[in-house]
Amino acid sequence: MTDHLVPRMRSFGTTIFASMSALAAERGAINLGQGFPDTDGPPEVLEAAVRAIRSGHNQYPPGRGIAPLRQAIATHQQHHYGLAYDPDTQVLVTAGATEALTAAILALCDLGDEVVVLEPTYDSYTAAIVMARAVPRPVRLRHPSDTESAYRLDEDDLRAVLTERTRLVVVNTPHNPTGHVLTDAELDIVARVAVEHDLLVLTDEVYEHLLFDGRTHRPLATWPGMFERTVQVSSAGKTFSTTGWKIGWVCSTPELVTAVTTTKQFLTYVSGGPFQWAVAEGLALPDERFAQLGARMQAQRDLLVPGLVSAGMAVHPSEGTYFVTADIAPLGYHDAVDFCWRLPDLCGVVAVPSSVFYADPAGVGSLVRFAFCKRPEVLTEAAERLAGLSDR
Ligand SMILES: *Cc1c(COP(=O)(O)O)cnc(C)c1O
Numbered sequence: 085m086t087d088h089l090v091p092r093m094r095s096f097g098t099t100i101f102a103s104m105s106a107l108a109a110e111r112g113a114i115n116l117g118q119g120f121p122d123t124d125g126p127p128e129v130l131e132a133a134v135r136a137i138r139s140g141h142n143q144y145p146p147g148r149g150i151a152p153l154r155q156a157i158a159t160h161q162q163h164h165y166g167l168a169y170d171p172d173t174q175v176l177v178t179a180g181a182t183e184a185l186t187a188a189i190l191a192l193c194d195l196g197d198e199v200v201v202l203e204p205t206y207d208s209y210t211a212a213i214v215m216a217r218a219v220p221r222p223v224r225l226r227h228p229s230d231t232e233s234a235y236r237l238d239e240d241d242l243r244a245v246l247t248e249r250t251r252l253v254v255v256n257t258p259h260n261p262t263g264h265v266l267t268d269a270e271l272d273i274v275a276r277v278a279v280e281h282d283l284l285v286l287t288d289e290v291y292e293h294l295l296f297d298g299r300t301h302r303p304l305a306t307w308p309g310m311f312e313r314t315v316q317v318s319s320a321g322k323t324f325s326t327t328g329w330k331i332g333w334v335c336s337t338p339e340l341v342t343a344v345t346t347t348k349q350f351l352t353y354v355s356g357g358p359f360q361w362a363v364a365e366g367l368a369l370p371d372e373r374f375a376q377l378g379a380r381m382q383a384q385r386d387l388l389v390p391g392l393v394s395a396g397m398a399v400h401p402s403e404g405t406y407f408v409t410a411d412i413a414p415l416g417y418h419d420a421v422d423f424c425w426r427l428p429d430l431c432g433v434v435a436v437p438s439s440v441f442y443a444d445p446a447g448v449g450s451l452v453r454f455a456f457c458k459r460p461e462v463l464t465e466a467a468e469r470l471a472g473l474s475d476r
């Protein structure tokens with residue numbers, strides 16, 4: 085059979101997430117693989133979308149997004165982080181964070197430019213970098229160990245992947261798939277290196293409201309010397325449990341936003357008209373509503389993790405996001421890909437092997453990512469099923 089796909093995209097075939105979701109459906113297993121919530125977010129945000137459709141907001145919105153949403157994004161940035169963006173020149177609404185990230189990479193990276201990504205890496209970054217004919221340069225987060233309780237970005241590791249072709253650093257915090265929230269010390273490292281080497285930084289902050297145990301999100305754009313070199317990306321999908329709406333945004337300097345708008349306009353032009361109105365209302369919710377969303381996700385984490393511990397796994401702490409990583413080696417399993425294919429039969433649960441987030445999975449073959457963005461009763465059931473693994 086002829087493979088019509090250009091060679092550089094051939095390693096991006098059907099994602100493991102689609103395969104595992106299909107497996108979960110086929111076996112009737114609990115799907116803790118793909119990271120989508122099984123309940124809707126705040127009812128007032130859902131109602132705002134219904135109202136927007138009924139009141140006729142159903143045609144192409146303006147290219148940069150409707151003015152009330154751009155204003156709401158700017159107000160949210162000012163209110164939560166003290167960041168001042170002009171809604172007319174420094175904010176761009178996109179088809180989710182995915183389009184924002186892809187448009188930014190296509191706008192900023194040329195043939196042979198090198199892009200540093202934290203590894204494990206969210207899959208769309210690498211695909212976008214390859215589409216731009218640029219080159220991904222992964223820097224692996226150090227794993228939790230006996231001496232360290234969390235993942236950690238090491239300064240020497242970051243410096244070691246830099247070359248004279250390095251153009252951009254992509255930073256995701258809170259981090260998918262590990263659930264790590266980069267500390268101020270780690271963000272200091274990125275800022276220091278970016279300023280020293282005059283690099284642009286693309287930040288993926290889609291989990292900005294889902295941090296646990298009293299942590300607070302601090303955008304890298306607030307660091308000295310970073311505002312003018314940072315392209316900040318976020319999205320409403322994860323915050324409001326509306327991943328199907330695909331409303332994301334970019335905030336940066338007028339020059340960088342104009343650059344990203346140039347590529348973005350030929351990817352989708354615009355999207356999600358009525359949902360833009362709803363997200364504008366959602367971003368203006370009072371602080372305690374955002375705190376509730378984070379607290380609820382933390383409670384869901386705390387339903388699942390005991391099941392993983394009872395199963396005998398070594399659980400890496402999840403500090404934010406929808407996800408937790410666990411090591412199955414203590415259970416006597418060493419190949420997480422094989423383990424995840426068998427997990428529906430072993431105990432009626434689906435998860436994804438962390439190796440899919442690495443260019444070279446040496447040393448991470450026994451790590452598994454579990455999603456806890458599910459209803460409490462589903463997580464309780466999953467935890468019970470997983471705990472039963474230790475009896476085998
Ligand atoms: C879900 C996710 C995205 C994609 O966000 P959309 O708004 O759905 O496009 C981007 N980055 C990370 C880390 C994610 O987990």
